[in-house]
Amino acid sequence: MSALNIKKGSTSHSAYDLRDSHSQAEESHTLAVIVENEPGVLARVIGLFSGRGYNIDSLTVAEVDHTGHRSRITVVTRGTPSVIDQIEAQLSRMVPVHAVHDLTAEGPSVQRELALIKVAGKGDARIEALRLCEIFRAKVVDSTLESFVFEMTGPPEKIDAFADLMRPLGLKEIARTGVAALSRGA
Amino acid sequence: MTRSMTGARMVVQALKDQGVEVVFGYPGGAVLPIYDEIFQQNDIRHILVRHEQGAVHMAEGYARSTGKPGVALVTSGPGATNAVTGLTDALMDSIPIVVLTGQVPTFMIGTDGFQEADTVGITRPCTKMNWLVKDTAKLAETIHQAFHVATHGRPGPVLIDIPKDVQFANAEYTPPQKAKVDHYQPRVKGDIEAITRLVEMLEVAERPILYTGGGVINSGKAASQLLRELADATGIPVTSTLMGLGAYPASGKGWIGMLGMHGLYEANLAMHGCDLMINIGARFDDRITGRITDFSPKSKKVHIDIDPSSINKVIRVDVPIIGDVGHVLEDVLKVWKARGRKVNKAGLAKWWAQIEDWKRVNCLAYAPGEKTIKPQYALQRLEALTRGRDRYIATEVGQHQMWAAQFLSFDEPNRWMTSGGLGTMGYGLPASIGVQIAHPEALVINVAGEASWLMNMQEMGTAMQFRAPVKQFILNNERLGMVRQWQELLHGERYSSSWSESLPDFVKLAEAFGCKGIKVSDPKDLDDAINEMLAYDGPVIFDCLVEKHENCFPMIPSGKPHNEMLLSADADAFKSGAVLV
Numbered sequence: 184m185s186a187l188n189i190k191k192g193s194t195s196h197s198a199y200d201l202r203d204s205h206s207q208a209e210e211s212h213t214l215a216v217i218v219e220n221e222p223g224v225l226a227r228v229i230g231l232f233s234g235r236g237y238n239i240d241s242l243t244v245a246e247v248d249h250t251g252h253r254s255r256i257t258v259v260t261r262g263t264p265s266v267i268d269q270i271e272a273q274l275s276r277m278v279p280v281h282a283v284h285d286l287t288a289e290g291p292s293v294q295r296e297l298a299l300i301k302v303a304g305k306g307d308a309r310i311e312a313l314r315l316c317e318i319f320r321a322k323v324v325d326s327t328l329e330s331f332v333f334e335m336t337g338p339p340e341k342i343d344a345f346a347d348l349m350r351p352l353g354l355k356e357i358a359r360t361g362v363a364a365l366s367r368g369a
Numbered sequence: 370m371t372r373s374m375t376g377a378r379m380v381v382q383a384l385k386d387q388g389v390e391v392v393f394g395y396p397g398g399a400v401l402p403i404y405d406e407i408f409q410q411n412d413i414r415h416i417l418v419r420h421e422q423g424a425v426h427m428a429e430g431y432a433r434s435t436g437k438p439g440v441a442l443v444t445s446g447p448g449a450t451n452a453v454t455g456l457t458d459a460l461m462d463s464i465p466i467v468v469l470t471g472q473v474p475t476f477m478i479g480t481d482g483f484q485e486a487d488t489v490g491i492t493r494p495c496t497k498m499n500w501l502v503k504d505t506a507k508l509a510e511t512i513h514q515a516f517h518v519a520t521h522g523r524p525g526p527v528l529i530d531i532p533k534d535v536q537f538a539n540a541e542y543t544p545p546q547k548a549k550v551d552h553y554q555p556r557v558k559g560d561i562e563a564i565t566r567l568v569e570m571l572e573v574a575e576r577p578i579l580y581t582g583g584g585v586i587n588s589g590k591a592a593s594q595l596l597r598e599l600a601d602a603t604g605i606p607v608t609s610t611l612m613g614l615g616a617y618p619a620s621g622k623g624w625i626g627m628l629g630m631h632g633l634y635e636a637n638l639a640m641h642g643c644d645l646m647i648n649i650g651a652r653f654d655d656r657i658t659g660r661i662t663d664f665s666p667k668s669k670k671v672h673i674d675i676d677p678s679s680i681n682k683v684i685r686v687d688v689p690i691i692g693d694v695g696h697v698l699e700d701v702l703k704v705w706k707a708r709g710r711k712v713n714k715a716g717l718a719k720w721w722a723q724i725e726d727w728k729r730v731n732c733l734a735y736a737p738g739e740k741t742i743k744p745q746y747a748l749q750r751l752e753a754l755t756r757g758r759d760r761y762i763a764t765e766v767g768q769h770q771m772w773a774a775q776f777l778s779f780d781e782p783n784r785w786m787t788s789g790g791l792g793t794m795g796y797g798l799p800a801s802i803g804v805q806i807a808h809p810e811a812l813v814i815n816v817a818g819e820a821s822w823l824m825n826m827q828e829m830g831t832a833m834q835f836r837a838p839v840k841q842f843i844l845n846n847e848r849l850g851m852v853r854q855w856q857e858l859l860h861g862e863r864y865s866s867s868w869s870e871s872l873p874d875f876v877k878l879a880e881a882f883g884c885k886g887i888k889v890s891d892p893k894d895l896d897d898a899i900n901e902m903l904a905y906d907g908p909v910i911f912d913c914l915v916e917k918h919e920n921c922f923p924m925i926p927s928g929k930p931h932n933e934m935l936l937s938a939d940a941d942a943f944k945s946g947a948v949l950v
């Protein structure tokens with residue numbers, strides 16, 4: 184380890200070592216972030232994710248306390264446990280953030296998403312779509328002779344499953360709200 | 370009593386109520402109403418800079434050397450974008466500053482108006498918090514909140530964007546006592562169980578080390594005092610990051626020098642070999658840890674930090690303590706004393722013997738120059754000729770910065786201003802002016818590289834105008850020295866664009882600014898030249914021509930562990946032929 188042998192300028196001595204130090208398996212977590220409802224807060228939260236290279240799988244936001252001006256942001260994110268811890272810590276220290284709850288870590292939670300699904304078709308396909316709609320307890324909120332718009336609420340996986348079934352039956356368009364979630368129990 | 374006033378007047382009133390004495394700024398269309406108010410009062414001094422980046426670095430220098438928030442005022446558009454580097458610098462180094470920007474009138478926002486920029490959008494990632502104020506009634510309260518946020522918790526830069534119509538409109542002024550600083554009250558007291566755990570570990574540790582950082586300085590003078598008490602009472606060796614120099618005195622018996630990429634051999638080896646690492650207000654920066662997987666493999670780690678996101682971000686620790694350094698150290702001392710002031714005496718004695726052994730490597734040794742001034746020598750002479758004076762040091766970024774950290778000693782906090790996290794060339798000159806404005810009688814020196822210094826040299830005009838007698842001590846190697854060093858050691862000696870070509874004549878430049886220029890190239894003239902600089906009552910540009918190809922050692926190439934450090938061929942270890950591990 185002397186300066187002398189490296190001083191020769193051999194390029195085999197790369198100074199760069201960019202290995203990932205601890206690789207753990209990724210997990211999906213749903214975070215509820217309670218924020219002050221003021222301009223720029225959502226941008227700040229999203230900027231944290233993009234700036235630090237975290238994932239956003241789904242994001243919903245709305246004011247939930249009109250008098251207290253609080254909004255609730257629900258983020259579904261993915262990462263190794265240490266990354267999830269970091270995300271939580273990074274969110275918590277933001278000035279306009281009041282609280283962060285990791286709903287996945289804190290116990291069972293209810294997760295719901297709303298989707299509108301447009302399916303076009305005729306004949307048997309149309310009948311099959313309507314039958315599946317009933318099985319999945321979706322609602323028809325618009326219909327023409329050649330199309331339906333289904334409305335459905337449920338956990339994201341259920342919407343995925345329904346959308347998969349609709350694909351061969353003439354799925355045209357899908358709009359999803361992203362996940363809203365609450366912990367179970369009092 | 371309600372007081373109605375214009376937004377512009379509110380700005381000045383709110384600054385006064387926050388105890389602000391100096392604002393560093395540059396006018397423009399979108400802040401003219403505020404400048405008009407500044408003109409009509411005498412409580413707040415305005416320092417007219419030459420570039421908005423300079424204003425922000427001056428505010429940083431002011432803040433670092435006083436512990437109070439620094440304030441900058443700039444116009445919309447280009448004024449705001451010029452402030453971005455300073456904001457990012459302050460964010461990385463946790464410096465409390467408040468930046469006020471003008472904005473086009475609210476009704477023009479979004480129309481690509483003249484000098485419109487999305488200032489809050491651009492500065493969101495480089496501020497701790499920022500606000501666009503659209504209603505004059507909320508302006509004063511927002512300014513008070515901004516000061517609160519900048520100075521509480523982990524300090525940092527905040528920005529308030531104020532459209533011109535908001536500055537003209539009238540509303541009722543909210544005094545600081547009535548402003549709600551709402552929920553932002555980060556916790557300062559550490560968990561007492563974790564603190565007790567730390568004390569238990571400290572009592573038995575054989576090879577403990579205190580790894581201190583800028584958090585000690587940010588916590589305030591009391592924190593530095595408590596650190597001294599803890600280190601001296603326990604006999605645990607102290608090292609510090611670049612940011613923390615001065616928190617524990619360099620003359621203290623526990624001091625083993627700076628650690629990190631260009632830290633001392635003994636400090637880095639002690640970090641590598643310790644069995645208990647107590648991180649106090651530092652953040653395991655990659656310039657400190659080297660290769661993560663090999664970082665201090667045998668130690669238990671405790672981390673005291675006010676920012677929960679610093680915990681386990683880079684290095685997993687055994688005992689995290691979230692709180693303000695001052696508060697936590699106070700409790701650590703209390704618990705340690707109550708439990709009978711125990712330490713592992715035998716272990717510590719062996720540990721110190723080992724550290725003394727490492728010190729014998731003499732890692733800062735260099736071959737003295739006969740005809741040329743070695744940069745290390747220049748700093749040693751500067752140190753010798755200024756020691757004992759009321760001295761503040763700023764630096765630029767590069768080799769000279771690392772040598773300054775190695776060869777100058779600091780016995781007090783807030784005496785050392787350097788861009789650590791962002792490594793901003795061009796920081797030092799304006800920072801030194803900010804320091805001098807805060808401490809008019811003190812000796813303020815910017816240790817600079819010629820290349821960095823050129824980046825904000827226009828601020829010499831500010832120094833002249835406001836009679837800030839800053840000494841610009843340029844270690845001129847006619848090279849982007851640090852870049853050249855990496856190219857020599859790591860890129861096959863291919864010196865791609867690391868020459869400082871077409872340099873100005875610094876003495877003539879000084880004359881052009883109306884200050885004093887001194888040039889020195891012979892080691893035997895150095896002392897006289899430094900004394901001449903110190904004796905001159907005014908700004909000085911000191912052009913110290915130094916050895917062009919000196920490398921800064923020790924060096925841990927990035928991504929290498931601490932025990933794979935490069936040492937200078939002049940270190941004693943090589944003279945004696947010793948083999949190092």
Ligand SMILES: Cc1ncc(C[n+]2csc(CCOP(=O)(O)OP(=O)(O)O)c2C)c(N)n1
Pocket residue numbers: 765766767768769770792793794795817818819820821822844846848849850851852
């Ligand atoms: C704004 C900025 N641009 C580029 C760099 C990369 N950089 C780091 S040190 C350095 C060379 C500095 O040269 P000089 O100021 O003369 O100092 P020396 O290393 O020669 O002492 C450069 C280009 C930087 N840190 N900051």
Ligand SMILES: [Mg+2]
Pocket residue numbers: 767818819820844845846847848849850869
């Ligand atoms: Mg240079």
